[in-house]
Amino acid sequence: MCLSIVYQCSGNQQKEIMKDVARIEAEAEGFRLIDLFGNTAFIEGSIQIVDLVDEHYVIIEKN
Amino acid sequence: MKISVCGKGGSGKTTIVALLAVQAVAKDFTVLVVDSDESNPGLSRMLGFENPPHSLMELVGGKAAVKGKMGTGSLFKESHITMKDIPCEYLQGRGRLFHVRIGKILQAMEGCACPMGVLTREFLKKLRLGEKEIAIIDMEAGVEHFGRGLDETIDRVLIVVEPSFDSLAVAEKIKALASGMNKRASAILNKTPSGAVAEKMRVALHRNEIEIIGEIPNDLMVFEAGVEGRVCGSGKALDEAGNVLNRLLKKTD
Numbered sequence: 001m002c003l004s005i006v007y008q009c010s011g012n013q014q015k016e017i018m019k020d021v022a023r024i025e026a027e028a029e030g031f032r033l034i035d036l037f038g039n040t041a042f043i044e045g046s047i048q049i050v051d052l053v054d055e056h057y058v059i060i061e062k063n
Numbered sequence: 064m065k066i067s068v069c070g071k072g073g074s075g076k077t078t079i080v081a082l083l084a085v086q087a088v089a090k091d092f093t094v095l096v097v098d099s100d101e102s103n104p105g106l107s108r109m110l111g112f113e114n115p116p117h118s119l120m121e122l123v124g125g126k127a128a129v130k131g132k133m134g135t136g137s138l139f140k141e142s143h144i145t146m147k148d149i150p151c152e153y154l155q156g157r158g159r160l161f162h163v164r165i166g167k168i169l170q171a172m173e174g175c176a177c178p179m180g181v182l183t184r185e186f187l188k189k190l191r192l193g194e195k196e197i198a199i200i201d202m203e204a205g206v207e208h209f210g211r212g213l214d215e216t217i218d219r220v221l222i223v224v225e226p227s228f229d230s231l232a233v234a235e236k237i238k239a240l241a242s243g244m245n246k247r248a249s250a251i252l253n254k255t256p257s258g259a260v261a262e263k264m265r266v267a268l269h270r271n272e273i274e275i276i277g278e279i280p281n282d283l284m285v286f287e288a289g290v291e292g293r294v295c296g297s298g299k300a301l302d303e304a305g306n307v308l309n310r311l312l313k314k315t316d
Contacts, residue, residue: 002177002178003177003178003181020181020185022178036123036178036181036182036185037123037139037140037185038123039140
């Protein structure tokens with residue numbers, strides 16, 4: 001599945017922010033997530049991992 | 064009840080879906096046929112509709128919207144979807160037979176079908192059916208739909224098996240994947256040319272503990288109708304599809 005799940009991690013904690021994410025737009029302080037159905041979320045931080053093959057996830061680490 | 068019809072490409076899934084739909088309507092059910100195959104275009108015609116409905120992919124804005132601003136998809140923002148909630152341009156209907164289409168790959172290089180997989184999964188998850196309503200889902204060929212989680216909310220998995228080693232192998236895989244999701248998967252033999260071949264198929268399926276709930280014979284009327292893009296309105300294949308449907312509808316046996 002090409003659409004991804006975006007997690008936010010902070011220390012040892014990992015929280016699912018959004019699934020079926022189709023588009024990620026970089027903004028000044030973080031990233032705007034948009035899912036297939038037009039739902040959006042903004043998450044602060046920097047991208048730590050993008051897995052495009054196995055589980056299709058993105059991990060964004062809280063700054 | 065939500066019934067997914069699966070199997071190897073070319074095994075006859077779409078024809079079986081159409082035959083089951085005809086029989087379900089004859090048994091006074093309201094039927095929603097969901098075209099989840101992103102390649103084959105013929106299901107709408109087989110169901111007797113001149114033109115297909117707009118796809119649910121268009122409802123959420125189409126793949127172009129996925130790449131751009133994203134869709135609105137208000138239908139999908141609801142927690143539940145009933146047949147009455149689906150806007151009429153996205154739902155073909157005649158009598159008690161209804162039809163929705165998830166979406167098709169239309170152009171070269173347009174990208175993968177993953178968004179359609181998500182749409183199918185979410186649609187089936189949210190779809191609520193009444194007691195006398197049935198959804199029959201024409202799945203994409205092969206087993207990828209299990210990987211995508213499309214079968215998560217399916218009640219019964221029907222595997223269409225044609226006389227070929229590959230088709231038997233795909234059936235075995237589907238059975239294993241369905242069992243892993245605690246779904247009851249049953250097979251039907253399709254296009255069987257003789258009793259001897261059917262028996263060989265039965266032995267192979269039983270070896271893999273796959274329940275067989277019907278045998279659709281190699282009915283020439285089905286092939287004639289198939290070439291013309293219509294469903295066969297009578298004959299042995301249609302009769303046997305009625306028996307298969309009865310077995311699927313039985314809560315326990």
